[in-house]
Amino acid sequence: MRIPVPTRRLPCPLEEATGLASDEVLARRGQYGRNDVVVRPRRSTLASLREAAGDPMLWFLVGMSTLYLVLGKVSEGLVLLGAIAPLLGMDAFLHHRTRVSTEGLQSRLAARAVVLRDGREAEVPAAEVVVGDLARVDAGAYFPADGLVVRGEALQAEESSLTGESLPVGKRPLGQLPPGEAPPVEGRYWGLAGTRLLTGTAWVRVVYTGADTLYGSIVRSAERGARARTPLQQAVAQLVSVLVMVAAGLCGVLAFVRWRQGFGWADALLSAATLGVAALPEEFPLALTFFLGAGVYRLARRQALVRRAVSVENIGRVTCICSDKTGTLTEGRLGVARVLPSSDVTREELLRVAALASREEGQDPLDTALLEEAARASVPVRGGRVRATFPFTEERQRETAVVEEGAGLLAAVKGAPEQVMARAALAPDDRAAWAQRVSALAREGRKVIACASQPLDPASWRGGEPDQGFHFLGVIACEDPIRVGVREAVRECREAGLRTVMVTGDHPETALTVARELGLGGARPVVMTGEVLEARLQDAGAPPAVDVVARALPAQKHALVRALQEHGEVVAATGDGVNDIPALQAADVGICMGERGTRGAREASSIVLLDDDFGTLVRAIAEGRQLFDNLQRCFQYLLLVHIPLVFTAALLPLAGYPLLYLPIHIVWLELIIHPTAMLAFQEAARPGRLGPSRGRSATRVFSSRDWVTLVVAGGLLTAGLVWGYDRSLGPTRDVEHGRAVALASLTLASACFAAVLTGLRTRTARWICALSLGVSVLLIQVRPFAAVLGLHPLHVDDWARVALGVLVALVPLLIGRGLGPVSGRRAPWPAPLRRHTAG
Structure with missing residues (x-):
C-alpha cells in the first residue's frame, strides 16, 4: 500500500524531530478539524422514540391492547402491553447490529496520545491531535492518526483492522520524503489510526486526521453506503407498495365478512388488524438496508472502499472486467532486464540518453526504472540545463527532452519502438532486424522501449520538437512481475x-505473453490493437471476442466499455489517471486504483481499491454476489413464512372458523421472523468461490422458477395448516388445541426453511434455528406459558402431523435448491459472453 503525502501539511522537513507550538496547534485544528476518526452521532431520547414509533407492530400492540381492555379482557390487554418490551428490545438489537460495524470500531482507536508541543511532551486526548503533530507511540498503544514514522527501531504493528491480516507488519523510519508535491510513500513507513504498535517505540509525524485517515474513510464509506438508495431498494419498495395495497384490500374484505357473519364489530376489527400486521411486509426494506450496510463494510474490509452504495449491487452483477495491466495485474514495479545498444553505441551512452528523456519528478515506473539503472551503472545523467520537454502521451507514445550538451544542444527521445524508429535514420535491413528483436523481447513479456538522439544547433533550433533525423541508439527491455495471486x-x-x-498500452507481443502467463482467454488469447478494435466497433458495432487490447488509447477503452454494455454486459473498468475518467464514468462499476490513482479518477469512480490488486477486485465481486445470494435467500424465507401465515389468517375466518391467530401469536411469530431474516442469512463470501452473476436481471429478486417453488411450498404449508387446524378442532371445537397445532407448524417450518436456505453454514444460523424452535416448543408444551398464550399442549400424534405437514412443504424447496443457481450448478459462461464468443 502506498499513501500520498501532501507536503504542504508538514510543518517542517521530515527529518527535523520538532513539535508544534500552541498557536500552530490552534491554526491547524481550525484548518483540518478535530481528529474524530469515528463520528459517534448523538442520539437524543426523542430521536430514539421517533425511530421506535415508526414500527407498525408497536401501534398494533397498543391498539389491540386498548381494544381488549375496553372489552374487559384485562389479562389479554396486559399481555399485549407486556409484549411491547421484547419487541422494542429486538428492534434495538437489530438497529445496534446495523451500526455495530462503525460504532464498534471505536474500540480500535487511541483514547489518549503523547505529542511534542512547545518543546516538551504532553498527553492529550486523541481527538486533539492535529496535522503536523509529532506523536510518540509506545508498544501496545494504538496510533492516534495516520502519520509517517520518523524515529524508532525494531518496530512491528498489528494492522488486522484494516487488512484483515493477523501477522505483524514491520515499520521503518522515513528519513526524507521523495520529491514531488504529493509523493506516495510505502506502507512500511506509515503508522495508521486503528492499528496497534506491537514492539518498540515510534515517533510519528501526523499527516492525516479524522475522516482523512484510512480508518475514517472505511467507516464513512460504510455509513454512506447504508444511507444511499439503490435501484434494488426502489424495486423492493414498489413490491412492498403492491403487497400493502393487497393486504389493505384483504383486511377490508375480512372485516366486512366477519361482521356480516354475525361475529360483531370487535371480532371484525380484531380479524382485520391481525391479518394486516401478518401481511405487512416491513421486513423486506429493513432487510435490504441491513444487508447493504453489511455489504459495504465487508467490501471495505476487502480493501475496496465503496463511494456509491449502488456499487454494492452492481459489483455483484458484473459480467465483464476491463482491467489495466500495469499495477493491477502486475506489480507496477518495472526493472530493467536487458539493454541492447546499436553496434556503434555503448551501453552507457544508451542508458544516458534514456535517462535524459526521463523525468526525476513524478512517479512514472518506467522513468524510475531507467534512472535507477543509470545510477547503478554510474552513468552521469544531468549535465546541462533542460531547455524543453515534450512529455509522453497516449497518442504520441514517446517522450523527448532537449538538454544543453557542451556548447550545443542534444535531443533525447525514448518511447514505443515503432514511433522512435519511424523518426530515426535507419537502413531498411537494420529497421527489419530491430523490429524482429523488439518482437522477440515482447514475446518474452518485456516492456520494450527504443531510444534515439540527435544534436541540435542552438542558433537554428526554434523550440519545437525534432521529428526526424534521429540517430537510433538501441532498445531497453523492462519487466513487470505478475502480482502474487492474480493467476488464481x-x-x-x-x-x-x-x-x-x-x-x-504495451506492445501486442508483450501483452500476449502476459495474457498467457495469467491464463487470460485460455491457451490461445485473442489480442488486437486499439486501432483494430476501434475499426471493428465502427464496422460491426458488436464487441469482438477479444481478451487483450494492446496499444490502447483512452477513447478506445471508453468505446469498448460502451459496446460491451450495449450488448448486455455489466462492466467493471479499472483506471488510475485523468485519461481513464471517461471509461470509469461510463462503466457500471468504475474502480480506481487507490495507491496511484489521481484525484479526478477517484471522484469519477464508485469503488476505490486500496491495494491496486486485481485479486482484491475479484474478492469484492465475490462479496457482491454473496450479498445478493444472502438477500435472495432472506426474501425467500420471508415469503415462505408469510404466505401460509397470511392465507390462513384470511381464509379460515372468511370460512367462518374461529380466529386462528390472536395478536399475541403474531407478536410471537414476528419475534422469530425478524431476527432469523436479519441475522441467519449473513454469510460472507468463501475464499476461492465466485458465485454466479445475475447480470442486468439482478433487480429481479426471483426468477419464474423461484416463484413457482415459493408458491408451491407456501401453498402446501397453507394446506397443511388448514388440514391440521380443522382436525385438531375436533367435535368439541377446541380452538386452543387447533391454534397450538398451527403455531407449532409455523415455527417448525420457519426453522426448517431457514436451515435449508442457509445450509446451517454459519454459527449464527445454527443458533437462531435451534433457539427459535426450542423456545417455541417450550411455550407450547409448558402449561403455564401455553395458558397465557391461549394454547393447549400437544400430544405426540399432534407433533407427528405437524412434522409431516412441514416435510411435505419442504419437498419443493429442496428440489428447487437442488436445481437453483446457489446449489453450485451454473452455466460456464454468462449469456452475453456466449453470444459474443459464438461469433
Missing part, C-alpha cells in the same frame, strides 16, 4: 463465467 484470481473468474479483458 483470473482462473476463478474464468471458471465462474466472468469475462476479463486486459487493456494496456
Whole structure:
C-alpha cells in the first residue's frame, strides 16, 4: 500500500524531530478539524422514540391492547402491553447490529496520545491531535492518526483492522520524503489510526486526521453506503407498495365478512388488524438496508472502499472486467532486464540518453526504472540545463527532452519502438532486424522501449520538437512481475463465467505473453490493437471476442466499455489517471486504483481499491454476489413464512372458523421472523468461490422458477395448516388445541426453511434455528406459558402431523435448491459472453 503525502501539511522537513507550538496547534485544528476518526452521532431520547414509533407492530400492540381492555379482557390487554418490551428490545438489537460495524470500531482507536508541543511532551486526548503533530507511540498503544514514522527501531504493528491480516507488519523510519508535491510513500513507513504498535517505540509525524485517515474513510464509506438508495431498494419498495395495497384490500374484505357473519364489530376489527400486521411486509426494506450496510463494510474490509452504495449491487452483477495491466495485474514495479545498444553505441551512452528523456519528478515506473539503472551503472545523467520537454502521451507514445550538451544542444527521445524508429535514420535491413528483436523481447513479456538522439544547433533550433533525423541508439527491455495471486484470481473468474479483458498500452507481443502467463482467454488469447478494435466497433458495432487490447488509447477503452454494455454486459473498468475518467464514468462499476490513482479518477469512480490488486477486485465481486445470494435467500424465507401465515389468517375466518391467530401469536411469530431474516442469512463470501452473476436481471429478486417453488411450498404449508387446524378442532371445537397445532407448524417450518436456505453454514444460523424452535416448543408444551398464550399442549400424534405437514412443504424447496443457481450448478459462461464468443 502506498499513501500520498501532501507536503504542504508538514510543518517542517521530515527529518527535523520538532513539535508544534500552541498557536500552530490552534491554526491547524481550525484548518483540518478535530481528529474524530469515528463520528459517534448523538442520539437524543426523542430521536430514539421517533425511530421506535415508526414500527407498525408497536401501534398494533397498543391498539389491540386498548381494544381488549375496553372489552374487559384485562389479562389479554396486559399481555399485549407486556409484549411491547421484547419487541422494542429486538428492534434495538437489530438497529445496534446495523451500526455495530462503525460504532464498534471505536474500540480500535487511541483514547489518549503523547505529542511534542512547545518543546516538551504532553498527553492529550486523541481527538486533539492535529496535522503536523509529532506523536510518540509506545508498544501496545494504538496510533492516534495516520502519520509517517520518523524515529524508532525494531518496530512491528498489528494492522488486522484494516487488512484483515493477523501477522505483524514491520515499520521503518522515513528519513526524507521523495520529491514531488504529493509523493506516495510505502506502507512500511506509515503508522495508521486503528492499528496497534506491537514492539518498540515510534515517533510519528501526523499527516492525516479524522475522516482523512484510512480508518475514517472505511467507516464513512460504510455509513454512506447504508444511507444511499439503490435501484434494488426502489424495486423492493414498489413490491412492498403492491403487497400493502393487497393486504389493505384483504383486511377490508375480512372485516366486512366477519361482521356480516354475525361475529360483531370487535371480532371484525380484531380479524382485520391481525391479518394486516401478518401481511405487512416491513421486513423486506429493513432487510435490504441491513444487508447493504453489511455489504459495504465487508467490501471495505476487502480493501475496496465503496463511494456509491449502488456499487454494492452492481459489483455483484458484473459480467465483464476491463482491467489495466500495469499495477493491477502486475506489480507496477518495472526493472530493467536487458539493454541492447546499436553496434556503434555503448551501453552507457544508451542508458544516458534514456535517462535524459526521463523525468526525476513524478512517479512514472518506467522513468524510475531507467534512472535507477543509470545510477547503478554510474552513468552521469544531468549535465546541462533542460531547455524543453515534450512529455509522453497516449497518442504520441514517446517522450523527448532537449538538454544543453557542451556548447550545443542534444535531443533525447525514448518511447514505443515503432514511433522512435519511424523518426530515426535507419537502413531498411537494420529497421527489419530491430523490429524482429523488439518482437522477440515482447514475446518474452518485456516492456520494450527504443531510444534515439540527435544534436541540435542552438542558433537554428526554434523550440519545437525534432521529428526526424534521429540517430537510433538501441532498445531497453523492462519487466513487470505478475502480482502474487492474480493467476488464481483470473482462473476463478474464468471458471465462474466472468469475462476479463486486459487493456494496456504495451506492445501486442508483450501483452500476449502476459495474457498467457495469467491464463487470460485460455491457451490461445485473442489480442488486437486499439486501432483494430476501434475499426471493428465502427464496422460491426458488436464487441469482438477479444481478451487483450494492446496499444490502447483512452477513447478506445471508453468505446469498448460502451459496446460491451450495449450488448448486455455489466462492466467493471479499472483506471488510475485523468485519461481513464471517461471509461470509469461510463462503466457500471468504475474502480480506481487507490495507491496511484489521481484525484479526478477517484471522484469519477464508485469503488476505490486500496491495494491496486486485481485479486482484491475479484474478492469484492465475490462479496457482491454473496450479498445478493444472502438477500435472495432472506426474501425467500420471508415469503415462505408469510404466505401460509397470511392465507390462513384470511381464509379460515372468511370460512367462518374461529380466529386462528390472536395478536399475541403474531407478536410471537414476528419475534422469530425478524431476527432469523436479519441475522441467519449473513454469510460472507468463501475464499476461492465466485458465485454466479445475475447480470442486468439482478433487480429481479426471483426468477419464474423461484416463484413457482415459493408458491408451491407456501401453498402446501397453507394446506397443511388448514388440514391440521380443522382436525385438531375436533367435535368439541377446541380452538386452543387447533391454534397450538398451527403455531407449532409455523415455527417448525420457519426453522426448517431457514436451515435449508442457509445450509446451517454459519454459527449464527445454527443458533437462531435451534433457539427459535426450542423456545417455541417450550411455550407450547409448558402449561403455564401455553395458558397465557391461549394454547393447549400437544400430544405426540399432534407433533407427528405437524412434522409431516412441514416435510411435505419442504419437498419443493429442496428440489428447487437442488436445481437453483446457489446449489453450485451454473452455466460456464454468462449469456452475453456466449453470444459474443459464438461469433
